[in-house]
Amino acid sequence: MTKFSPKKTLLLAGAGHAHIGMLRRLSAARLKNPDTIEADIHLISEQPQTIYSGMLPGWMAGHYQLHDISIDIKSLCVRAGVRFIQQSLVQVNAASNKVVTTGDKQTDFDYDVLSLNTGADTDMRWLRDHKDQNDYRSDSDDSDANTDVIAIRPLSTFITQWQRILKDAQSSEKYQLAIIGAGAAAIELVMAAQVALRNINRNHQVILVCGENLLSGFNSGFRQRVIKQLDRHDITIIRERATDYRDGELSTTNKSLPINAVIAATGVIGSAWTVSTDLEIEGDGFVAVNDKQQSVSHPNVFAVGDVATRIDKYVAHSGVHSVHGGAIEADNLLAYLKDSIMESYQPKSRTLYLLSCGDKYAIGSWGNVNLQGRWVWHLKKYIDKRFIEADKN
Numbered sequence: 294m295t296k297f298s299p300k301k302t303l304l305l306a307g308a309g310h311a312h313i314g315m316l317r318r319l320s321a322a323r324l325k326n327p328d329t330i331e332a333d334i335h336l337i338s339e340q341p342q343t344i345y346s347g348m349l350p351g352w353m354a355g356h357y358q359l360h361d362i363s364i365d366i367k368s369l370c371v372r373a374g375v376r377f378i379q380q381s382l383v384q385v386n387a388a389s390n391k392v393v394t395t396g397d398k399q400t401d402f403d404y405d406v407l408s409l410n411t412g413a414d415t416d417m418r419w420l421r422d423h424k425d426q427n428d429y430r431s432d433s434d435d436s437d438a439n440t441d442v443i444a445i446r447p448l449s450t451f452i453t454q455w456q457r458i459l460k461d462a463q464s465s466e467k468y469q470l471a472i473i474g475a476g477a478a479a480i481e482l483v484m485a486a487q488v489a490l491r492n493i494n495r496n497h498q499v500i501l502v503c504g505e506n507l508l509s510g511f512n513s514g515f516r517q518r519v520i521k522q523l524d525r526h527d528i529t530i531i532r533e534r535a536t537d538y539r540d541g542e543l544s545t546t547n548k549s550l551p552i553n554a555v556i557a558a559t560g561v562i563g564s565a566w567t568v569s570t571d572l573e574i575e576g577d578g579f580v581a582v583n584d585k586q587q588s589v590s591h592p593n594v595f596a597v598g599d600v601a602t603r604i605d606k607y608v609a610h611s612g613v614h615s616v617h618g619g620a621i622e623a624d625n626l627l628a629y630l631k632d633s634i635m636e637s638y639q640p641k642s643r644t645l646y647l648l649s650c651g652d653k654y655a656i657g658s659w660g661n662v663n664l665q666g667r668w669v670w671h672l673k674k675y676i677d678k679r680f681i682e683a684d685k686n
């Protein structure tokens with residue numbers, strides 16, 4: 294009699310860039326041979342659709358509809374032969390190979406191999422009332438207590454809040470919006486928001502509050518190009534740190550300003566569930582992984598994208614690394630299930646970064662080479678659409 298070994302369970306948590314790539318790959322493999330994957334695969338995601346961050350500023354500026362920037366995860370799971378579970382991950386007990394989720398009810402899931410691609414939360418520690426600014430999250434975490442500030446993440450919540458801002462701006466004589474942050478995401482948001490609000494009323498104004506280190510990770514040529522674009526859009530730049538926002542008043546180190554709404558794009562910290570997990574966590578709440586994207590404490594757990602941090606070298610938290618690291622991680626998950634050799638993710642020394650400037654204009658950076666123009670925006674659109682429409686081909 295033939296003895297069948299039971300199929301292993303591969304649990305994918307989160308529908309970030311890496312897991313989208315994994316689902317597409319499984320779906321292509323299944324088309325060729327439905328029996329290729331020797332595991333039961335499940336995907337846990339908060340939402341049946343995921344918003345693609347790279348096109349979010351384009352949606353805000355009015356270049357795209359919501360459906361243009363959304364990926365249908367549930368359908369992708371069906372095509373990939375993966376069970377879709379609409380739940381939110383709240384706990385990972387790696388010692389017992391179990392995760393806990395919430396949704397319509399609290400549920401436990403067992404796994405043989407776990408892959409984490411749940412992204413990260415917006416870092417709100419700049420708010421004055423955050424109790425311990427050194428601790429990325431405390432048990433009595435109050436970083437979300439100031440509900441007046443709109444965090445860019447989760448994107449699904451932000452979408453609704455942005456629609457409300459537009460509605461309020463339509464009935465206002467002079468609407469003032471502040472965006473807090475100094476990275477590429479904050480810059481894209483500020484220009485997209487200015488285009489959208491000025492299309493409603495020329496009196497509306499967007500303010501960038503960026504502290505002293507605007508675009509610190511980019512070369513000075515790129516920074517100068519960005520500053521010229523901010524100037525072209527008549528965006529007010531406050532080079533001070535924001536400290537608080539309540540009752541319509543934004544406080545910075547030296548000022549207090551009347552502001553209708555504040556959006557925070559202030560970097561990322563680990564999600565709430567990372568506080569109580571037994572996985573090894575690094576820095577501001579990221580799952581510590583090696584060059585194979587494998588947890589350094591639990592070898593049957595893998596993590597990729599913003600949820601993870603490499604312990605052997607610095608790799609920025611970005612969509613680009615989630616996509617490229619995710620491709621290697623997908624190979625490694627399948628290799629791990631088959632007990633075969635895993636690969637190392639070696640990020641390229643230069644990555645192409647394309648920053649949209651609100652009105653179908655973009656600036657690009659590739660190492661020390663900088664470019665700009667309408668054609669750069671069209672190049673960005675082409676690359677973004679290729680990513681989002683990969684399933685439609």
Ligand SMILES: Cc1cc2nc3c(=O)[nH]c(=O)nc-3n(C[C@H](O)[C@H](O)[C@H](O)COP(=O)(O)OP(=O)(O)OC[C@H]3O[C@@H](n4cnc5c(N)ncnc54)[C@H](O)[C@@H]3O)c2cc1C
Binds near residue numbers: 338381647
């Ligand atoms: C406005 C903006 C523009 C950006 N532009 C670029 C760009 O042009 N290029 C670039 O490289 N980077 C860009 N970034 C950064 C980029 O968005 C992130 O680095 C990237 O999204 C990280 O991808 P990820 O795969 O880790 O997870 P994410 O894309 O964050 O996805 C995580 C997924 O997991 C789900 N999830 C989260 N928590 C849970 C949970 N507890 N349970 C179940 N599911 C969960 C979420 O709903 C989401 O679907 C931008 C960021 C912003 C805010």
